[in-house]
Every structure is written in structure tokens, then in C-alpha cells.
Amino acid sequence: MGEEKADKITLLELLAAVRAGDRKALAQAISVAENQPTELESALPQEMSKSHVVGITGAPGVGKSTTVSALITYLRKQNKSIAVIAVDPSSPISGGALLGDRIRLNEHFLDSHVFIRSLATRGHLGGLTASTQLSIRLAALAGFDVIIVETVGVGQSEVEIMKHAETVVVVMAPGMGDGIQASKAGILEIGHIYLVNKSDRDGAKETAKELEKSLHLSHRSGTWQPMILLGAMEQSTGIAELVEAISLHQKS
Ligand SMILES: Nc1nc2c(ncn2[C@@H]2O[C@H](COP(=O)(O)OP(=O)(O)O)[C@@H](O)[C@H]2O)c(=O)[nH]1
Ligand SMILES: [Mg+2]
Numbered sequence: 047m048g049e050e051k052a053d054k055i056t057l058l059e060l061l062a063a064v065r066a067g068d069r070k071a072l073a074q075a076i077s078v079a080e081n082q083p084t085e086l087e088s089a090l091p092q093e094m095s096k097s098h099v100v101g102i103t104g105a106p107g108v109g110k111s112t113t114v115s116a117l118i119t120y121l122r123k124q125n126k127s128i129a130v131i132a133v134d135p136s137s138p139i140s141g142g143a144l145l146g147d148r149i150r151l152n153e154h155f156l157d158s159h160v161f162i163r164s165l166a167t168r169g170h171l172g173g174l175t176a177s178t179q180l181s182i183r184l185a186a187l188a189g190f191d192v193i194i195v196e197t198v199g200v201g202q203s204e205v206e207i208m209k210h211a212e213t214v215v216v217v218m219a220p221g222m223g224d225g226i227q228a229s230k231a232g233i234l235e236i237g238h239i240y241l242v243n244k245s246d247r248d249g250a251k252e253t254a255k256e257l258e259k260s261l262h263l264s265h266r267s268g269t270w271q272p273m274i275l276l277g278a279m280e281q282s283t284g285i286a287e288l289v290e291a292i293s294l295h296q297k298s
Contacts, residue, residue, distance in 0.1 A: 057089040064188050069161055072129075072188050076163055079180035086180055095186035097129075098296050101211025102196045103204045103233070108219040109243040110196050113279040113288070117194065118154050120285050126192055127159040129185035133178050133197045133207055134166050161185065174203070179210050205232050213295045215239045215288070218257065220249030234260055237272055238295045241288060245276040270298050 055063075057078065063071035079086045100117075102110050111132075118128050154160040165177055178195065185193045195211055197204040208214045216237035240261070242254045254274050261272055273291050277284025 057085060061089060061091070061187065064184055067188060069158070069188075072161060072184060073163065075184050076165075076177075076181045079184060080165065080177045083176050083180055090180070090183055090187070093187065095183075097182075097186040097190050097193045098213065098292075099182055099186075099193045099195065099211045100292055101208040101214040102194060102217060103208055103214065103236075104217035105219075106198055108217045109279050110198075110217050113215070113217055113241065113243065113277075114194055114196050115154065116279045116282045116285045117192075117289065118157075118160055119282070120289055121192055122157065122159065127190045128192045128194060129161040129188070129190040130163070130194045130196065131178060131181045131185065132162070132164045133174065133195060134164065161188070161190065175206050175210075178207050182210055202232070205236055208236050213238050213292050215241055215292070217241045217243050218253060219244040220247050220253045235266075238270060239288070239291045240272060240274045241279075241284075242274065242276050243279050245283065246278040246281065250276055270295065 060071055060075055060078070064075050075086065102114055104110055114130055114132075118130070121128055154162065163181065165174065165181060182193055182195065195207065197207050214236050216233050216239070218240065220242065240257055242250050242257065244250060254276055258274055261274070266272070273294075275284055275287055275291060277288060279285065
């Protein structure tokens with residue numbers, strides 16, 4: 047059929063469309079990255095990227111997606127374009143967590159300067175890390191100013207995925223036993239910025255203090271000293287400070 051033939055464009059044509067800003071092509075290319083990573087990788091040009099890749103990680107329920115949504119709203123006012131890659135290593139198919147994310151990110155779905163895509167694991171984690179990295183490169187090829195990678199959970203897989211982010215924001219919330227989980231997952235080693243979210247609730251300052259102690263104890267090389275911020279992203283409280291901290295880290 048003629049129509050079917052027209053659909054079968056080559057990978058190089060697809061990538062050219064991604065570069066030209068075609069969002070449907072980007073979504074399609076990410077699917078290729080998930081299913082045929084090797085083919086995509088070899089067709090993907092090695093280019094300098096102007097995108098700033100920001101990782102958002104932390105335990106389920108701390109407010110990562112709410113933070114992402116607040117970030118999008120704020121960055122859109124600065125006229126920046128944003129791609130969000132939401133990674134869920136825990137669910138074989140897009141599960142409940144991502145459904146919640148969808149609701150949280152709903153208001154941005156119709157904005158043509160915002161691209162949102164979920165990746166779920168299909169078997170092994172190595173594959174997910176690879177498809178995440180390829181998705182980041184594709185979003186960079188599409189020319190987004192900021193690429194946000196949100197991961198669900200705080201396991202070793204998140205630590206792996208966060209290696210592909212230039213600036214890593216670890217989100218925490220009061221009273222969720224983050225301290226123990228954080229040290230287990232090596233999250234104290236990977237964060238450039240720690241956001242203690244839900245500061246409208248009791249215990250946020252205590253969580254921040256505890257975190258400061260733990261960070262002080264974990265030895266770091268390099269010049270960047272991790273920042274600790276308090277915020278309530280549901281009310282966008284502290285979002286300006288978060289964007290400022292991200293930008294400070296980018297320049298460091
Ligand atoms: N009280 C309070 N609740 C928040 C805040 N930010 C997010 N939440 C709530 O925390 C829950 C989990 O948020 P979500 O962004 O989906 O967390 P994620 O699993 O880390 O992505 C939701 O019910 C949010 O409405 C906040 O600043 N204050
Ligand atoms: Mg989420």
C-alpha cells in the first residue's frame with residue numbers, strides 16, 4: 047500500500063526529522079532506541095550538545111514529578127524548551143508511579159516546547175541505562191535547552207542512570223527514612239543539589255540538618271560543594287532557588 051510505504055522512512059531520515067524539531071519523529075526515534083539500540087547508536091551523529099542534562103532522583107513519593115512540573119513552569123517563563131525522560135526501572139510496563147506522573151505533568155502535555163516521555167524496563171537494567179542515554183542524545187539532537195531525567199526510586203540503577211546527567215538533584219522529604227535509604231544507594235555521593243521537599247510539613251528542617259551531617263561525613267573530591275535547599279514544590283516554594291542552584295552548578 048502506498049501509505050504503508052510512506053511510513054517506512056529510513057533511520058537517517060528519521061534522525062534528520064528529529065534534528066529539525068519534529069516531535070513525532072523524536073518519540074519514534076526513542077522507540078527505536080528502546081528496541082534496536084545498536085542500530086540507533088550507529089546512525090546517531092556525534093555532535094556537541096547545547097542541552098543541559100539535569101537528573102532528578104529520590105525515593106518514590108518525595109515529590110520528584112511535582113518538582114519536574116514546577117521546573118517546567120519556571121523554565122518556560124524563561125522561554126527555555128524542556129524534554130523530560132521519566133525512567134522507571136521498577137516496573138516492567140508503565141505502572142502506577144508513571145500514571146501519577148502523567149497527572150502531575152498533565153498541564154504541560156499541550157506545550158510544543160515541552161516533550162515528555164516515559165521509559166520502562168524491558169528485562170535487564172543495562173538495556174534501560176542504554177536507552178536512557180540514547181534518549182538523552184536524541185533530545186539533545188532535537189535541540190532542547192534542558193533535558194530532565196527523572197528516575198523512580200533510589201537503587202543502584204538510579205545511580206547508574208544519573209551518571210548521564212550533568213547536574214544531579216536528589217529530592218527528599220521529611221519523615222520518610224531517607225537517611226538510611228540514601229546511604230545504602232550511594233545517593234550521598236551523586237547529588238550536586240539536595241532538595242528537601244514538602245517543607246510545608248513538620249520535620250523538613252530536621253531532615254536538612256541530618257542530611258548536612260551525613261554529607262559532611264561522606265568525603266568528596268572536586269570543588270563543588272553539594273547544596274541543600276528546602277522547598278515545597280507543590281506550591282512552587284523555593285523553585286527560583288532551585289533553578290538558580292542548577293544554573294550555578296552548570297557554570298561551575
Ligand atoms: N505537602 C506536600 N506534598 C507534596 C509536595 N510536593 C509533592 N507533594 C505530594 O507528594 C506526592 C508524591 O508526589 P510525586 O511528585 O508524584 O512524587 P514522586 O514519586 O517522587 O515523583 C503527591 O501526592 C504530591 O501531591 C509539597 O511540596 N508538599
Ligand atoms: Mg514521579
